[in-house]
Amino acid sequence: MKHLTGTREVNSALLLEVSRLMSKSEASSGHKIRGVLSLLSRWANLHYGRIMLPNYGQRALEVAYSYGLPTDRIAAGKYTVPFDQGLTGFAWRTGQVALITDVLDEPIFIQRIAEPIEGSMAKIGFICIPVNIDGRVCGVLSIQRRANPRRSYSEDVDLLRIIASMIGPVLMNMRHKAQPVSYLPAQLDHDGDRFVRMSESNSIIGSSPSLLSAVKEIDQVKDSEAPIMLLGESGTGKEMFARMAHRESQRRDKPFICINCASIPEALLESELFGHEKGSFTGAYRRQKGKIEQAHEGTLFLDEIGDMPLDLQAKLLRVLQDKEIQAIGSDRPQHVNFRLITATHVNLAEAIRDGRFRLDLYYRINVIPIHLPALRKRPEDIGLLAQHFLDHYAQLYDRNVSFTQGVYEELRTYAWPGNIRQLQNVIERAVLKASGQLIGAEQIGSILQIERSMHQASQSQSPLRDDARPVLSARESDLYQARHSGFADPEQDPGREESAKRSYMRICDHDSEQIRAALIRTSGNQAQAARLLGMTARQFRYRLAKLGLNEEFQSVA
Numbered sequence: 437m438k439h440l441t442g443t444r445e446v447n448s449a450l451l452l453e454v455s456r457l458m459s460k461s462e463a464s465s466g467h468k469i470r471g472v473l474s475l476l477s478r479w480a481n482l483h484y485g486r487i488m489l490p491n492y493g494q495r496a497l498e499v500a501y502s503y504g505l506p507t508d509r510i511a512a513g514k515y516t517v518p519f520d521q522g523l524t525g526f527a528w529r530t531g532q533v534a535l536i537t538d539v540l541d542e543p544i545f546i547q548r549i550a551e552p553i554e555g556s557m558a559k560i561g562f563i564c565i566p567v568n569i570d571g572r573v574c575g576v577l578s579i580q581r582r583a584n585p586r587r588s589y590s591e592d593v594d595l596l597r598i599i600a601s602m603i604g605p606v607l608m609n610m611r612h613k614a615q616p617v618s619y620l621p622a623q624l625d626h627d628g629d630r631f632v633r634m635s636e637s638n639s640i641i642g643s644s645p646s647l648l649s650a651v652k653e654i655d656q657v658k659d660s661e662a663p664i665m666l667l668g669e670s671g672t673g674k675e676m677f678a679r680m681a682h683r684e685s686q687r688r689d690k691p692f693i694c695i696n697c698a699s700i701p702e703a704l705l706e707s708e709l710f711g712h713e714k715g716s717f718t719g720a721y722r723r724q725k726g727k728i729e730q731a732h733e734g735t736l737f738l739d740e741i742g743d744m745p746l747d748l749q750a751k752l753l754r755v756l757q758d759k760e761i762q763a764i765g766s767d768r769p770q771h772v773n774f775r776l777i778t779a780t781h782v783n784l785a786e787a788i789r790d791g792r793f794r795l796d797l798y799y800r801i802n803v804i805p806i807h808l809p810a811l812r813k814r815p816e817d818i819g820l821l822a823q824h825f826l827d828h829y830a831q832l833y834d835r836n837v838s839f840t841q842g843v844y845e846e847l848r849t850y851a852w853p854g855n856i857r858q859l860q861n862v863i864e865r866a867v868l869k870a871s872g873q874l875i876g877a878e879q880i881g882s883i884l885q886i887e888r889s890m891h892q893a894s895q896s897q898s899p900l901r902d903d904a905r906p907v908l909s910a911r912e913s914d915l916y917q918a919r920h921s922g923f924a925d926p927e928q929d930p931g932r933e934e935s936a937k938r939s940y941m942r943i944c945d946h947d948s949e950q951i952r953a954a955l956i957r958t959s960g961n962q963a964q965a966a967r968l969l970g971m972t973a974r975q976f977r978y979r980l981a982k983l984g985l986n987e988e989f990q991s992v993a
């Protein structure tokens with residue numbers, strides 16, 4: 437490229453290279469699109485290219501492919517743009533090219549979606565080009581560039597229009613190839629076919645009558661204020677349903693606040709829920725809003741409510757009755773208005789009988805109980821979900837892989853004690869381990885064999901009941917408070933961002949045998965072992981230490 441200096445010369449060479457890339461039959465669609473974005477950055481200084489695709493459930497455009505953007509920020513939704521906002525939203529709604537030459541100077545531009553170029557935000561332009569399939573906008577190609585006297589914006593727009601027209605068919609191919617069938621409540625009343633083909637990641641996937649009836653129940657009560665209680669085994673999608681209920685409600689533009697009552701140390705749960713005033717206890721350096729207050733006007737999702745300590749149950753009941761909270765150390769009640777969704781996998785009737793759960797609270801929160809079926813009870817969904825996760829991980833890891841026929845049979849005959857989360861992990865592992873383009877029944881069979889033995893090992897071990905709720909040392913407690921008060925220095929605490937992904941997990945979810953087995957399988961690689969068990973690296977290290985396995989696995993990475 438060094439000898440190419442004129443814009444026209446660069447563009448012609450680039451287009452030639454792009455068409456070569458597009459015609460490679462062995463390359464996956466993800467590989468092709470990312471390759472194009474990389475060429476645009478390296479050859480034409482059109483940086484941080486991204487293809488934004490719609491998530492109809494969230495009414496927003498999300499990054500589907502990108503070049504140069506930090507993956508953790510993509511995962512955190514930093515670049516997500518609501519349909520009705522910003523330049524990207526404008527291109528999406530109108531089908532027109534949208535362009536600004538200085539992101540700092542444009543009021544409609546959403547600043548968070550731009551990245552500095554060579555350390556500076558000065559004179560950065562942003563271009564959004566609609567990507568069409570059959571004349572309809574199906575996504576948006578967005579790109580950043582620096583002011584450059586040698587490249588005019590109109591030349592870049594011409595180039596990007598051609599590129600977008602080449603990307604459209606690739607996206608269409610993927611749509612045809614992918615089988616995920618997703619359900620959106622908004623489509624409930626549309627004709628007899630209650631499923632729509634879409635690629636958005638947050639959709640509820642399935643076609644079984646039991647799943648459909650749960651979705652329908654949510655749909656029927658979406659605009660009511662009555663509390664919903666989601667009942668189901670771990671990994672059946674309770675949190676996903678809670679999010680859907682919020683997304684579909686009139687509170688959708690307000691916060692969705694989620695807290696897992698089982699995995700926050702008892703001593704800290706009250707402050708997490710109710711907040712605290714500055715100086716109300718050691719380490720309370722400033723006022724901290726509790727989750728209930730954060731959920732004001734939105735939805736509060738209390739996961740594993742069955743594990744809430746009795747004294748807090750009484751306080752929660754009062755909040756539900758009076759619609760007021762009082763932060764720790766405060767004498768001023770504060771009005772709150774939120775929709776409550778709770779979830780539990782424990783039998784609350786038993787907990788009430790044993791005196792571990794208040795009957796009056798149970799009546800208050802169990803107004804709309806919704807049962808989420810275990811995966812083994814709806815085997816017809818397994819194939820759809822497996823295909824959906826295959827598609828997702830093939831894109832994520834840029835692998836061009838598909839299943840052979842026998843795989844579905846293999847998957848259907850397994851009991852899935854960990855439900856959809858377990859299926860998701862199994863497919864992710866299969867994609868990562870695939871050596872060719874086909875994933876066969878044998879490969880899935882051997883992964884399931886390991887799953888079986890892990891499950892048996894966990895059944896035969898006494899569950900780590902005492903550790904079900906993490907107990908923190910005084911120092912850990914201080915660190916926790918500091919972190920959650922927003923005072924921890926991220927440099928000192930690299931796990932902070934990571935922990936935001938999946939805030940808490942119970943230590944008994946993965947006992948020492950599972951952790952040992954995962955480490956053995958990954959030859960001691962803790963990051964991979966964490967992934968196998970569906971944990972973040974930080975959660976994994978925490979459990980390793982808590983289970984006293986640190987020394988045993990000290991020497992491995």
Ligand SMILES: Nc1ncnc2c1ncn2[C@@H]1O[C@H](COP(=O)(O)OP(=O)(O)OP(=O)(O)O)[C@@H](O)[C@H]1O
Binds near residue numbers: 639668673781
């Ligand atoms: N119907 C579904 N379609 C697609 N993905 C699903 C579905 N249900 C669950 N999942 C996926 O399975 C995983 C587990 O779901 P989720 O966390 O909502 O389950 P849960 O019941 O809340 O689990 P836990 O009780 O352990 O917290 C998530 O990654 C979620 O995206």
